[in-house]
Structures are given as C-alpha cells and as structure tokens.
Amino acid sequence: MKDKKTLFHYHLMLSPGILLLFVFSIIPMLGIVMAFQNVIPGKKIWKQEWIGWDNFAFMLQIPDIKQVVLNTVLIASMKIAAGIIIPVVFALLLHEVQVRWFKRTVQTIVYLPHFMSWVILAGIMVNILSLDGIVNQIAGLFGMEPVMFLASNTWFRHIVVWSDVWKEFGFGTIVYLAALTGINPSLYEAAEIDGASRLKKLQYITLPGIMPTIILLTTLSLGNVLNAGFDQIFNLYNPLVYSSGDIIDTYVYRLGLVQMQYGLATAVGLLKSVVAILLIAISYRLAYKFANYRIF
C-alpha cells in the first residue's frame, strides 16, 4: 500500500509523456479503419462506406504481388544482413586502431552520408553510374563494355543494397564502438596474463561483450523486413527495373497516393505493420530462448 503511494508521483511525472503518446500515436491509429472502407477523401471518416476485407482481397489479387513482395523481402533482408555484419566488422577493425586522430577522422567521415537525403544522393548516383560516369570510365580502362547500371535488372538490387550500406554503416559503427568501450579493460589484462592471443580475446571477450547490442539491433531491424527503403528506390528506379526494384511501397505509392486509393494504401500499411510486429515478437522469443537475452 505504502509502495503505491510513493510511486504515485512518479506516475504523475510520466503522465505528460503518456498523454503525448496517446494523442500522437494511439488516437491516429483509429485511422486503421480506413483499411476496411472505400475511402472517399474529404468525407468524414465515420461516413465512409464499409467494405470489409475487400481491400486486402484486392491486394492479394494484384497480378505481380509476388514479384513485388519478393523484391521487397530480398532487398530488405540483404540490407538487414549487410547492415549488421559490416558495421560490426568495421567497428572491430577501427577499435584495434591505436592512432586516435585517425580513428576519430574515419569515424566522422563514414558517419557523414547518414545525414544526406536520398534525393541528393540519388542525383549523385545517377551521375556516377551513367554511361560516361566514373564507374564506367574506370571499368573501361580494364577493357570492359560500359553498363547502364540503373537500367539493368542484374545490377539494380546490388546498387540499392550497397549504396544503402554505404550511407548507413557509419551510424551502426558508432553504436558498436560505444559498446566496445563499455567492455571492462581488466578482462583483457586478465586474458593477456593467461596468454590469450588476439583472436582468442576477440572470440571470448569482445564478441560476447557486444553481443547484447548486436542482438538488440538485429531484433529491431527485423521489423524492417518489409521496408526496403521507399526514398531510395523511388529516386533511383525507372520502368526498366520494375521487375527487380519495384517494392511494396513504390507500388502502393503509384496505386494509392497518385490515384488516391487511401483505403488500399492503409490496408497495405496495416499488413506491413502486423508482419513487422510478428517478426519482432518472434525474434525476441528466439533471442531469449537461445541467447538467454531479454531486450525489454
């Protein structure tokens, strides 16, 4: 009883945050009903016509839905995998560097692209990858035929994935570097006295030390498995690479927003959120079961 009383003012202090959450996150969720309506923009939401699961049924009837979902999952999972491995490896390498100014500089430089918008980067990419762009010029020195990268279905996914990795891995690196500095140095000293090699130290101290961070970021990123990056692809794609680059979001953009099919667009968004929540829940269970690690 007394406990509850002491806790009360903490709850009171929490209430503005809860209120904001309620106003900006919970109330807008009522808009989910649009997924089950034939939405006419401008009409009040409760006056729209109810059509049950029709929007979802239509979504599944889209003839190239398989291709679009496949593209999305492929691109997103490549991004997720590369987005975990590369920052970890890079952070470990950078952690070994002893020259402090060099380490700092590299850290800053790789972090920079994170702040640029895809609209600008896409312009740069189009230039770099054009027929007389720098990539084709260098390839030309080795006698290779110029390739129209952004019109090629073999290259497009790679361009999307690797340019995204280039843009974002600096951010991950910084998180892991922070985790690395959190490892107690006395562990390394002890291992040294026991005669452990660098590799052994990496295997038994460093990796277990940052494992919680890796699991946390991996679990959270799994929620993105249906988010292949709208900004990026929208600015890079063209009809020629629809078959490898058209993702759920760009498809829904053309169908939903350009043609103002809000009901359908909401249905797709809802489905994506449900899948994301399921995946996060599953990976949370897995992390608990196999790594004995609780995130929340």
Next chain:
Amino acid sequence: MKLKWIVGCLVVLMLLTTACGSSGTEPNPDTNQTEGTKDTEKSPDSGKEDPFGKYDEPITLTLGKSISTKNTNLPNGDTVDNNEYYRYIEKKLNVKVTHAWQTETQEAYQQKLSVSIASQDLPDAFIVNEKQLKQLVEADLIADLTDVYNKYSSPLIKSYYESYGDRVLKRATFDGKLMAFPGTEIGGQHNMTWIRQDWLDKLGLQPPKTLDELLAIAKAFTEKDPDGNGKNDTYGFTGLPTLAGWNTVNGFDPIFGALHAYKGQWLKDQAGSTVYSSTLPEMKTALAKLHELYAAGIIDKEFPVRKDSTELIAANKVGIVFGPWWIPYWPLPDSVKNDPKAEWKPYTAPLDSDGKFNTYDQNPTGSFLVVKKEYAHPEAVAKVLNMEYEGIRKLDPAAKDIYKDLNVSWVIWPFAIQIGFEDDAYRVHLELKAAWDAKDPSKLNDELKMWYENVKKNAENPKKDLAVWSDSMSRMDGSAEIDPSKLTVIRNVFFGQTKTMELKWAILEKMENETFLKIILGEEPVDKFDSFVQEWKKLGGDQITKEVEEASKK
C-alpha cells in the same frame, strides 16, 4: 514527503504547459481570418451581377497555389503573394487575395492538396485535377458555381468556353450543376519536329518529309559529328521513359504518328468500337522501328534512366527535338544560351505514306478551379478571374503597363489556370503574321504589339536577347506549323477514369511502360508485344474497354 509532492506537481504542470503552449498560440491567424470573412458577410455586394463590380467592403480570398518563387523577375521586393497584380485586383474589386499556403512545385502541391482535402482544411479557392474534382463533388465540399458563372463571368470568359462547344464545361458539370471553372488546353499543342538547321547545313542535308528522311538525318547527326568537336558524343534525339503523351517534350509522338500508332489513347476503330491505342498492331510496328533506332545508337542510350531529358538539349548533344510550338520558351533557350550558333527550326514532319501528319487531340481540360463550399463570396472568384483575364490579355489599359518589359510570367496572377480559345495559338499567329507582312502593328492589341516588337527586335538582332528570341520563334515560326489544315487529328473518345481503372490502371500502365521500354532496348523481342496485349486484356483491359465504351456513349 510533502515537498516531493509539490515538486512533482510543478514538473507535471511545466511539462503540460510547454506541451500545450505551441498548439495554444497557433490557431490565432485562423480565427482572425474567419472573423474577417464573417464581418464581410454582412456587407451587401454592390453592383449586383456586374462581372467587374467593386465590393463596398473589403473581402478576402485565400488560395492554395503551386508557384515557384525562383526567377520570378518580380521587381522591388514584390513576392508571389504580394505584387502589382494582387494590388490591382484589390484596387479594382476590393478583394484581398492571400495565400493560405503555396508550394514550389506541382508535385508538392498535389501532396499538400491531398492532405488538405483529406483533413477538410481547404483554402477558399484552389485548382484540382479531374479525379480530385469528382471526389470533392462526392464529398460535397465545393460550391455550385452555376449561378455564379451565368451572372458574373465576363463575356470574354464565356466566349472562351463556348469556343469548345460543350466539351469543356460538360466535364465540370455534375447533375446539371457547374462545380468548377475548368482550365482549357489550347489546341495545337502536339509535338512537332524541331531540327538544328545549322547542323543540317553543315552536313549538307535537306529538311525531312518522310520518316525515312528524318531517320537518315538523325543517323547523320549521330555519326557525322555535327558539332565538330571531334568526339562521337551527339545523338539524333533523346526520349522519355513514358515514350509519348501530351505536353511531353522529347516524346516520340511524331514518329508514332507517321506509323499510325498512338500511345495511351482511346480511339474508335473502323467498326466503331472503342479500342486502346497502345494495344493495336501499329504500335508493334512503331516499337520495332524504335528498337532499330536504339540499337543503331541514334536514340540517346540513357533516355530510360534520365530524370530530366532536357539536359541533353541544354548541352547541345541532340539535333532533333520533338516538342510543341512553344518550346522556344523552354527548353530551347538553354540550348541557344550554351551555343549561340544553334538555329532551331520547326517542321511538320515526318509525314505518313499518304503525306499526312498524324496527331491525336488532347484533353481539352485537365485542371479545374474550385471554390470551397463555405466561402461566402463565390462570385468573387468569378470576378477575380474576369479581372485577371482582362489583365492577361491586356484589354484593361490600367493593367497593361504592370511589369512592362520585365518578363514576369502570367502565372503570377492569382489563378494559374489557362483559359482561352481552342485555336488561340494559331489565331494569334495569323493576326501577328498579317501585321508583320503589312508592317503595320497599329491594329494589334497590346499583347500582340509586344510580340510584334519582339519579332522586329529579333529580326534586327537575332538571339541578342533570348526572351525576345523566344517570343519571335514561338509566335512566328512555331505556331505557323499548327495550321489545322496541315494536321490530321485522330479523336480521342474518352479522357476520364472509369471504376475499374481506379484500381487496375496502375498495374496496366506499369506493364505497358515496362514492356515497351524493354522492347525498344532489345531486352525483350518485339513479339513480346503480342503476349503483352493478351495479358493486358486479361488483367482488366477488356473490362476497362467496355466501361470506356459505355462512358463515351453518354
């Protein structure tokens, strides 16, 4: 314990007030505004049913507008929402026009408008497309303008609409009520063929008549280094990922037309039934031809991935541009700016085997000026529009000297909606040409007098002033080619959207654009076209064709 309580409460209070603070102050301008309109509601509008009558009391009119604030050429710190045009309207009508919001680009405008409509937070007057118009009517958010049009629109505006018969007003009429002032697309905006005359001369070539002659020229432009820089870096022409369509500079329409193919049009075939032009056998022939040209390197290799096809024109890498009569306003000046030797000439070519230049008629309207239902003075919109066109056409002496010689675009006027006679461009050209031949500009109105002066200036000092060059080239040379007697116009029977189109058009369009591009680039054989047609029909094309057939009968 007590102290903790007090501190806790204070913290909560502080957080609450900061959280609410910003939202508390915001609505102020809004409330001012509604009060403003309420005040004026009481005032009777004087000069009843006078298209140009001034209000006794000032009233406000808020707009949502897509207007670029860059390169407006406005002097004296005037802005797009506070300039001489707006002050002229205010002085004449006592209507204060302000912007509820504005966007730099059309794309941003569409997004902002979608949000505005969805949240029912609309400006008093704004411009929408046909689909949005239908939705606004269905949601009952816009005013019925039937009476406003009958009583307040000026004879000039009415005569513009009447020049189209009922083809324009019908599109904004729902159950006998006029719900918008439609914009009119002036006829003769088809893509013709513009060729670099200096390149032709340099290579000793003759202007083209047939498709083969045009393609021979394109080949020569590609291979014979017409710019003389010693590099193999020129093309015949470039294109667009969507290949063709209205208002698409660099669309392949003239080539399609010479082969009797049209992209994305609803036509009547010889049996009188409705067909979709992209699925006809002529399209297959045209695609095969384009593939041939692409493979030969005559078409810019990178046209499918370019975000802006006009960059090649500015860089003077192409010698042929497909575009309407007005492209000397844009993008050709960029070409001349970078290479003063560039000499662009318009041709009504290539002709088909019967010696005809084929094109298709465009949508006579695509944009609609609508008025919010709650707006107290819908007739003010008609009056501002009347006044605006008196100004644009330089009919009102009080308006004709505003921003004289400053090259300020007409879209700076409150409503950036174009209304005119269907054959306006050619009509104006004939008038100008007659005056030019007679060397007598005295009978011209002020707008034409200005062009006459510019034609004269350009004849004396070619290309010295590019704005002058643009006027001269477009009004004298370009619009000479839109003579209706030179054209065979194929009639499109349907411009709107049907029920099934709403859901399935995105799919069909995706398939069309993807297949056509792949055929041209040679990634798919030309025969893929046949399976595309089958697929297109199966995936909703047949159903849509039926719906279009019914809709076009109405």
